């Protein structure tokens with residue numbers, strides 16, 4: 056049994072989805088990792104898994120980042136970036152790996168579900184605002 060545990064900003068853990076070690080500086084990670092440490096101390100053997108997520112308000116715009124946008128090989132813009140009303144979706148091997156919503160907070164939970172599902176999704180469907188992300192989950 057380890058005698059020392061780390062959680063939150065200070066902890067660098069292996070992200071099995073991304074395949075590399077990752078240190079997340081987000082509230083959700085700090086909260087959930089602390090909970091995971093408590094569960095491990097109580098005997099839980101499930102590895103900690105967390106889809107990275109953070110939000111920030113910049114110049115009046117609500118921005119949310121889900122997943123790791125840098126670990127990507129294609130992007131799809133859904134909406135109008137010039138109007139600061141868009142979701143930028145990252146794809147890796149044809150699956151949604153991450154996304155950034157700009158004033159599109161209602162998309163965030165479906166984006167996270169898509170990241171978690173690792174389903175292959177047609178990029179044209181993703182970019183079509185007439186098709187809701189909810190429909191694609």
Ligand SMILES: Cc1cc2nc3c(=O)[nH]c(=O)nc-3n(C[C@H](O)[C@H](O)[C@H](O)COP(=O)(O)OP(=O)(O)OC[C@H]3O[C@@H](n4cnc5c(N)ncnc54)[C@H](O)[C@@H]3O)c2cc1C
Pocket residue numbers: 062063064065079080081082083085108109110111112
């Ligand atoms: C300006 C700013 C804006 C942010 N905005 C966002 C945001 O919009 N969204 C988001 O998700 N995240 C945001 N974050 C990140 C988020 O605040 C951190 O990820 C989160 O607070 C990390 O929690 P933690 O418990 O790991 O660390 P901390 O909150 O840093 O807590 C560590 C605690 O340990 C204490 N400490 C340090 N050294 C010692 C010591 N030697 N002995 C005893 N105590 C010690 C510190 O005083 C502190 O209270 C922001 C961070 C900053 C700085």
